Amino acid sequence: MSNERAIVHMDLDTFFVSCERLLDSRLIGKPVLIGGTSDRGVVASCSYEARKFGVHSAMPMRMAKQLCPEAIVLRGNSGVYSKFSNDVTEVIKESVPLYEKTSIDEFYIDLTGMDKFFGCHKLASELRQRIIKETGLPISFGLSINKTVSKIATGEAKPNNEINIIRGTEKPFLAPLSVKKIPMVGNVTYKTLCDLGVKRIQTVQEMPMELMHKVLGSNGLTIWKKANGIDNSPVVQYQERKSISTERTFGKDTTDVVKLKGLIIAMTENLAYQLRRGNKLTACVTFKIRYSDFQTYTQQKHIAYTAMDHNLIPAVLDLFYKLYNRRLLVRLIGVRFSHLVEGGQQINLFEDNQKHLSLIQSIDKLRERYGDRAVISAAGMEAKTISRWNPFNGEPPPLLANRHQ
Known part of the structure; x- marks a missing residue:
């Protein structure tokens, strides 16, 4: 049947560690931790040798060092990882008709209908070998009829291997696995399921759908479907977004520096929030100013990859002070x-200040719930009309409202 879907999930194994090993072969075979290196840092990636000691990503670095004292700890270099990620993307782009890049190190590939020509497993296998050969990075994949089963299969294939789930065997493949393997089952949901005596996916498969709904709401329905190997979500063609921006024209030209500064902070916070929502980071900020005589000036500054307010606001304000001429309206x-690069959540773990990271994540949760102007810094309070716009959904930005004094 040609309408049967064939979806591959590819994931680069311990990606940051693999990149570092390409740069320094002495790291091969040793326990390696990458992330924020101070006591407040967090593990962004760890090698399989370190995992044997119970280390996992997102663990506080201090704890990881206690568990694995002989580990080599590296700061991590997001620019280098982005370059390697782009190399892999290029190989995939040249080889397949439709792919989606969901983070810096993972991809979904839709090979539906390709079996008429070569056989999907053979095609995926050859692509995997080509990536390994051309980039030197280990990569694993799962192949099945949908995204969920393929993603779980990749997890079972690792490290550096591949699994093909034959159509019709999705449920028996999933049954013996832990419910934790289902994408979207985090620690809280896992605890709820454990309290119900649900540890294996098979138990969810055998539960009535209504019971899952009663216990976990709409989330429960989604988990039930995934546990039963049902997932109709499409592979969405990947488009690299190069930049995001926002600007404001004043209804009345101004020299009010307090107002200008407040607005700049609000604009920067808003764009930073959009970056984090799109799981992106920026390495270049640009500021633009136009005076009442229509003379326009722009200046840009290269910075370390970030999506954090406390890195971006000073950079933008610095450009503003350099360009601003106090005598002009x-x-x-x-x-x-x-x-921009994707995979922000992972790379943000290099942030040494875990408090900053936790604070920003809490604020973003509030914004998602109550709107993106729900929580703003005091300095950004003045700017009431920063637009609500998601720059990653392909829609053009709305015109920002002019605000008359």
Whole structure:
């Protein structure tokens, strides 16, 4: 049947560690931890040798060092990882008709209908070998009729291997695995399921759908479907977004520096939030200012990859102070982030200040719930009309409202 889907999930094994090993072969075979290196740091990636000691990603670095004292600890270099990630993306892009890049190190590939020509497993296998040969990075994949089963299969294939789940065997493949293997079952949900005596996927398969709904709401339904190997979500063609920006034209030209500064902070916070929502980071900030005589000036600054307010706001304000001429009336200001890369959540773990990271994550949760102007810094309070716009859904930005004094 040609309408049967064939979906591959590919995931680069311990990606950051693998990149570091390509740069320094002495790291091969040794326990390696990558992340924020101070006591407040968090593990962004760890080698299989370190995992044997119970280390896992997102663990506080201090704890990881206690568990595995002989581990080599590295700061991590997001620019290097982005380059390797792009190398892998290029190989995939040249080889398949439809792929989706969901983070810096994982991809979904839709090979539906390709079996008429070569056989999907053979095609995926050859692609995997090509990636290993051309980039030197280990990569694993799972192949099945949908995203969920393929992603779980990749987890079972690791390290550096592949699994093909034959159509019709999805349920028996999933049955013996822990419910934790289902994407979207985090620690809280796992605890709820454990309290119900549910540890294996098979138990969920045997439960009535209504019971899962009663216990976990709509989440329960999704988990039940995934446990039963049902997932109709499509592979969405990947498009690299190069930049995001926002600008504001004043209804009345101004020299009010307090107002300007407040607005710049609000614009920067808003764009940073959009970056985090899209799981992206920026390495270049640009500030633009136009005076009442229509003279326009822009300046940019390269920074370490980030999506964090406390890194971006000072960079943008620094550009503003360099460009601002106090004697002139300002007509327009704009902020732009470019050189974007995906996989922000992982790379943000290099942040040494875990408090900052936790705070930002809590604030973002509130924004998701109550709107993206729900929580803003005091300095950004003035700017009431920063647009609510998700730059990663392909829609053009709305025109920002002019605000008359």
